[in-house]
Amino acid sequence: MTHRIVFLDHDTLGPEVAMRRPAIDHDWTAYGLTTADQVVERARGAGILIVNKVPLREAALERLPDLRFVAVAATGTDNVDLAACRRRGIPVSNVQAYAVHTVPEHAFALILALRRSLFAYRASVAAGEWQRSGQFTLLSHPIRDLHGSTLGIIGEGALGRATGDLGRAFGMAVLYAAHKGRTDMGPLYTPFDEVLERADVISLHCPLTPATRNLLGEAEFARMTRRPLIINTARGGLIEEEALVRALEGGRIAGAAIDAVIPEPPPADHPFMRLAERPDFILTPHVGWASREARQAVADQVTACIEGFAAGTPRNLVA
Structure with missing residues (x-):
């Protein structure tokens, strides 16, 4: 099975962070930044969606029937409608403890x-x-x-x-x-x-x-x-x-x-x-989380969450 993966706001990790691609059969598409009204167009057909701060609300989820998993490239998940994901059986994972320093x-x-x-x-x-x-x-x-x-x-x-x-x-x-x-x-x-x-x-x-x-x-x-x-x-x-x-x-x-x-x-x-x-x-412009080391940890955890989902052992589940 080939997983279609779309990262909607890759630029939030910064240019010096290298994100390892998941060790699964997949197609990968990354957008630098995505506005709320671009979500459906860009995420259409994706089985796995990566978001950091772009909003993912119920109205968009209703139009994304292929979506099977959401990986949030952050700890906070208030940009994702978790209740709507639960109703649709879409698991959501976040990254945890990456910002402890x-x-x-x-x-x-x-x-x-x-x-x-x-x-x-x-x-x-x-x-x-x-x-x-x-x-x-x-x-x-x-x-x-x-x-x-x-x-x-x-x-x-x-x-x-x-x-x-x-x-x-x-x-x-x-x-x-x-x-x-x-x-x-x-x-x-x-x-x-x-x-x-x-x-x-x-x-x-x-x-x-x-x-x-x-x-x-x-x-x-x-x-x-x-x-x-x-x-x-x-x-x-x-x-x-x-x-x-x-x-x-x-x-x-x-x-x-x-x-x-x-x-x-x-x-x-x-x-x-x-x-x-x-x-x-x-x-300060929301940079407390953003040391290079922490952003690399975010990228690494997102990849691990996707691999866990694909293997049937999801991690860091919030929904």
């Missing part, structure tokens, strides 16, 4: 940049403020150690745990937040509201689901009495955007760094774009 490292790059005002000092030096100060040092922006501070982590999966490990290496106390509204998760978890109140840094590492959408909003920012840093290297939609803008502009948080928004890329009038020039705000 790259995302925590990116999170801490953002934390350190904000905690030590690196961008503010860089701008001050470029503007000549150091020379005008007349002394050996410039102390015009806040500098805080991580050692002795408290890191609150929302999301207790592999990425949250790895981020906690880095926090402890810096001498931080680490709190894992219980799910919002839950009081039955045991002693390893700290109540959600207590994490908001005690943390100096809050880092998000949870998936985007109906339960986590707008997880941080006006009420949550109002509880943050320690003026924490807010770090989101997870998914757009976890934070109510205008609420974060108001919290930052109102001084209720000390800074924020965001690596994922909705939509991506954000339009010029996106609320976060109003903050882009502030030294206490960092917006």
Whole structure:
């Protein structure tokens, strides 16, 4: 049997990543990027479909009768209608634990940049403020150690745990937040509201689901009495955007760094774009996952998932 395989957004892996072709009889077609209205045309006749961020909704699935398997070249699967796939008996696999180093490292790059005002000092030096100060040092922006501070982590999966490990290496106390509204998760978890109140840094590492959408909003920012840093290297939609803008502009948080928004890329009038020039705000273009090593791991896992499906032993199933 020859499997027709179509990769709809191959360019999301980057040019330096080599994707090994599956060791099965197959025809291979790869498109750099695909828009939502091109999905049916390009995927028609495919038995195996690879997607990263391109949406795969029920309306498209209804028009793809040959589709037998979907491999998501990412961990997040909110771009795929999993319920519609289940109804049609189409298994869906994702990639897992590939970002266990790259995302925590990116999170801490953002934390350190904000905690030590690196961008503010860089701008001050470029503007000549150091020379005008007349002394050996410039102390015009806040500098805080991580050692002795408290890191609150929302999301207790592999990425949250790895981020906690880095926090402890810096001498931080680490709190894992219980799910919002839950009081039955045991002693390893700290109540959600207590994490908001005690943390100096809050880092998000949870998936985007109906339960986590707008997880941080006006009420949550109002509880943050320690003026924490807010770090989101997870998914757009976890934070109510205008609420974060108001919290930052109102001084209720000390800074924020965001690596994922909705939509991506954000339009010029996106609320976060109003903050882009502030030294206490960092917006990176969804690159926390994207070390070369991690992207190669994604490619390798996708190939392994396809081979597993073809052999009748699917892996990493999410639907």
